[in-house]
Structures are given as C-alpha cells and as structure tokens.
Amino acid sequence: MIGWSKNIYRTLIISSFIGVIILILFGIGQVLSYLNTGADRSSMLHITLNQEQVYLPKVIWEDTTNPGRTIQKQTLLDIEKDYLNAWYVRQVAYQTNLTKGINDYYTTSAQQDIIKGLESNRKKDIIVKGTTTNHNLVLDFYSEDGQLAVLTDKNVNEYQQVLQKNELLLETKILSDYQVMLLLEDGFWRIRHMIKKESQIPKDSLQTEKIAQVIGTKIYVDNQEFQIKGINYYPQNTPWDMFGDGFEINVIAKDFDIIKTMGLNTIRIFVQYEDFGKAAVTKEKLQKLEQVLDQAEAKDLKVIVTLFDFYGDYSVLDWTLTHRHAEQIVSAFKNHRAILAWDIKNEPNLDFESRGQENVVAWLREMMLQIKQYDPNHLVTIGWSDIASASILQDEVDFVSFHYYQDIDVFEEAYKGLNANINKPLILQEFGVSSNRGFWSPFGNSEKKQANYHKQFQEIIKGQNIHYLSWTLYDFEEVPQSVVGSLPWRKHKQKHFGFIDAEGNRKAAFEFSDN
Numbered sequence: 019m020i021g022w023s024k025n026i027y028r029t030l031i032i033s034s035f036i037g038v039i040i041l042i043l044f045g046i047g048q049v050l051s052y053l054n055t056g057a058d059r060s061s062m063l064h065i066t067l068n069q070e071q072v073y074l075p076k077v078i079w080e081d082t083t084n085p086g087r088t089i090q091k092q093t094l095l096d097i098e099k100d101y102l103n104a105w106y107v108r109q110v111a112y113q114t115n116l117t118k119g120i121n122d123y124y125t126t127s128a129q130q131d132i133i134k135g136l137e138s139n140r141k142k143d144i145i146v147k148g149t150t151t152n153h154n155l156v157l158d159f160y161s162e163d164g165q166l167a168v169l170t171d172k173n174v175n176e177y178q179q180v181l182q183k184n185e186l187l188l189e190t191k192i193l194s195d196y197q198v199m200l201l202l203e204d205g206f207w208r209i210r211h212m213i214k215k216e217s218q219i220p221k222d223s224l225q226t227e228k229i230a231q232v233i234g235t236k237i238y239v240d241n242q243e244f245q246i247k248g249i250n251y252y253p254q255n256t257p258w259d260m261f262g263d264g265f266e267i268n269v270i271a272k273d274f275d276i277i278k279t280m281g282l283n284t285i286r287i288f289v290q291y292e293d294f295g296k297a298a299v300t301k302e303k304l305q306k307l308e309q310v311l312d313q314a315e316a317k318d319l320k321v322i323v324t325l326f327d328f329y330g331d332y333s334v335l336d337w338t339l340t341h342r343h344a345e346q347i348v349s350a351f352k353n354h355r356a357i358l359a360w361d362i363k364n365e366p367n368l369d370f371e372s373r374g375q376e377n378v379v380a381w382l383r384e385m386m387l388q389i390k391q392y393d394p395n396h397l398v399t400i401g402w403s404d405i406a407s408a409s410i411l412q413d414e415v416d417f418v419s420f421h422y423y424q425d426i427d428v429f430e431e432a433y434k435g436l437n438a439n440i441n442k443p444l445i446l447q448e449f450g451v452s453s454n455r456g457f458w459s460p461f462g463n464s465e466k467k468q469a470n471y472h473k474q475f476q477e478i479i480k481g482q483n484i485h486y487l488s489w490t491l492y493d494f495e496e497v498p499q500s501v502v503g504s505l506p507w508r509k510h511k512q513k514h515f516g517f518i519d520a521e522g523n524r525k526a527a528f529e530f531s532d533n
Contacts, residue, residue, distance in 0.1 A: 073106035074297055074338040076152040076345070080172070084160045089167075097167055097200060098155070100207035105150055108132060109335060112146040115139055125201060125210045144187075147334040148178040151341060151388065164202065171196040173217050177384060179334065179376070186376050193217045229395045230358050232416045237397070237443050237485070239320065239358065246358075246485035247532060248284030248322075249277060250448060254492040254520075258501055261293065261306045270310060273491065274317040280517070281532035284358060285314065286322040286447065286487050289347065291329035297339040299346040308351070315356035322447075322487070323351075324361040324401060325389075328500070332373050332381040340381070341388050352393035359396055360389050361419065361447075365403035367410070379410060386414050401447050405432050412440050417485075421448035426471060430478050443485060449475060450489035453525065454511040462511065469526035480533040488531060492516040 082094060100123060107119035115136050120129050139145065152175050159168040172195050180188040199211040230239050237244045253273060256264040277285060287310065294303045307323075314321045325344060351357055362385050366378050386398050397416035402408045408420040418440055422429055437444055451471045454462035463471070472488070479486050493516035502508045513520075517528040 074342045081156045151175040169198045248487040251285040257494045267309045284320045288324045288327040290327045297342045311356045320358040326363045332377045348392040367407040417443040419445040419447040446486040448489045452511045452514040454514045472527045472530035476533040493520045
C-alpha cells in the first residue's frame, strides 16, 4: 500500500513538472508573438515584393538621356522597380482599404492623398480593384546628387473595377499620362508628386497582311477560304503532359501522319500556365512547342493553341503576370505559319461560380487585347464549355468556339439558334462520346455506339457546313486526377473517347472521324 502511494506521489510530481514546463514554453511563445507583431508594419509587403516579382506590366524606357548627370543602368533599374512597386502597393491599398506598404514607396506628403481616398471609400463601403498593363517611361531629370528623379509615364493603360458592398458599380479602362517626381529616401525611390494628365492616344500601327483572318462568317488562311476539320490532340502516353519529360517529337510526328490520313487539317493543343513557367516562361518549353508547330507545318496541319490551361485566378492584381506569360509565348510565334488561332482559355465559364463571372470575363477581355497587340497575324477565340455561354464576348473574338457533350438529337436545333444570332464563324471545338462500357460503367456506350454517334454527328456537320474539332485521337491508359477527380467511373469514362484504343487499334469510330 505504501509503495502504491509513493508511485502516485511520484506521478503527481512528474506531471506537475511537465505542466510547469508547458506553461513556461507557452508564455515564451506568447511573448515572442507579441514582440513580432510590432515588426509587421508595411515591411512584410516590402519583403514579399523583394522576394518575388508580383507586378509585371509591360515597361518601355523611351528616353533615358539626362542633360545633367549620367544615370547608371542599375540606378535606372532601381527606379523602375520601386516605381512599379509603388503602383502595386497603391492598387493593394485601394482593394483592401488598408495602408500597408504605402510608406515604403510614397513620401509622407504623397501618402496623404491616398489615405484620404481610402477613408472616403471605407465610409461608402467601396473597394477599387485595379491594375496597369503598360508604362512608357521618359527620364526628364536626374539630379547631380543622385537623390531626385523626374519621369513622364505616357499612355498608361489602367483597368479598374469599382465595387460597393461587393456589387460591381463600374468597370472602366483609362488611358493616362503621368508626371512623376521620386526622391531617394532610406534606400527606396519614393514618389513625392504624381500628376495625372490627359493622354495623347497613340496612332494605330500600320496594318500588315495577316496569316489568318476572318471576313464575314468565313475564315481565310493565306487569302484562301479555310474550313476547319480537326481534332483535339494529346500524345497517347503523355495526356495532359504533352511538353513534359516524356516529350518525343518523333512520336508526335507519326501521330500527325495518322491525323492526315483521317482527312483532317487542324489540331488543337494545350499550354498549361504553371507547366510553362507562369510569368517566366522556360526556354525549354518554348523549344518543345516550336518543334510541335514545325512538325505541324511540315505535315500541312493548322494549329489552335489553347493558352492558360489549368489557370484559375483571374484577380486583377495577377493580370500583369499572365500578360507577361502570354507575351513571351505569343510574341515568339507571331509569324509561325502553322498557327491558325490562339484560344485564350479552355472552358473558362466553369470558373464563373467559384471566381465570379465578372472577374473571369474582364480577364478574358483584357487578355484578348494583349494577345492581339503581340500578334496581329493570327486569330483569337475562347473555348466555351457549352452553347449557352458561346455568345459571351462574341464581339471581341475572331470566331466563336463552343463544346458540346449533351444530347446529339437536340444539337442541330441549338446550333441553328446560335448561328442565327452571331455573325461570325462558329467552331464546334469539342465533341465526342466515350466507349466506356466495362466494370465501372456496365451501361456505358460500346465502340459500336460510339461509331454511330460520330456517323450521325458528321452528317449534321456536313449538312450545316460546321467547322469542327472532335475529342480525341487516342484512348488513354491513365488520366490525371486533376482533370476529372479521383472517382474511378469518371476516370474510366475519360479514358475511352479516342478513335484509337490503348493498344493502338483503330476503333469503329475511326471511319467516321471525317465527313
């Protein structure tokens, strides 16, 4: 009994000791947490800006000649960086109605105008989401002591959304000039004065002969009318990873030969935003894309390149990063004769619910303007997931693209309704049916039913003279979870849309891949 009491006593002593240690550690943690709160200030935002470029509008220095002191290249880069960061922190401030970061990039007097604006917006429950897409800079003055610089920023394209209680009040684009004075303080180039002026709208550049163009409701390539008869393409062994480690141009070239034997003249391929390096597109990916385009040209196939696959942010503050991504890819291939069109994004309307239709459409509209600026030679479209969304931005695209996976028996009537209301070429950009009968789909379609589906669809296509791209060349052994999720019956279905099975055999539908 005495031994038992001693054990209890020891246990209580040990437990108490452990409890005291825990309380001490907790107290230390709280003290450190309290002390660290004082270090937050705007410096956290400044650290973020130094670690990663998050604001990348197009910047062109039109003139850096200074009549006084010669400016060093590094100084010019420092001014540019801090000037763009000043724009960014101001956009963040108006979007959040908080002043974090403002004191790093604006002098005390310059901060007052921003603070007054934020106070007014808070009272009215207003936020402003904005960005700039380009800056054309001229160095007007650089002081002898290296502490003051004066810039002119010409033809700045600004985009703004004004929201009150999360409801969109106004969406606008502004073209402005700015006269800017910056002072070097504590190692930062801070804005001292920023005066907005009316902009002189630049003259349109001379029109050049386009590789592809739309006249009325017809598509022309090299001044010849072109009817799209095509297919969405992934290599069989690397679906949704066409430009990854398994890239083999010889395999792709052989697939292009098969596509030509099917009587087709166009392929649609996909460029993933993160895979290609986001704002810093990798040279290796561009080289692989160039090889694919070169092979397509050699095989006399036109290519619709779908950009921004698996991108889903759309926030205004992210725009400049996506602009740099598009600029690098589109500018690199603006003269490539294999390209028919740039498809901005695959099925963006599926993001309406999670990201907001207004945000998605605004991003799409601005991205089209950017791409047309980088590449005047090719067409631009958007791959909507259904007919219901196809009329969105119809005035901005060169041709209207939509997908159709609904009941084939009501397609023709739906197509006629769309065609009656849109005076541009219509492209059936995706359609198909899976031959997915098996363990996970006991009542799925057989290969015979798949063939009958394509036979019926090609009859409609021929009767209505429809541009089309079917889905897809191959059945796949594996489908990434990011595409259809983890449910096995969904994966099984997605694996069997091809005209050629996983063993390389032509399925019955192969005969009806072309009208």
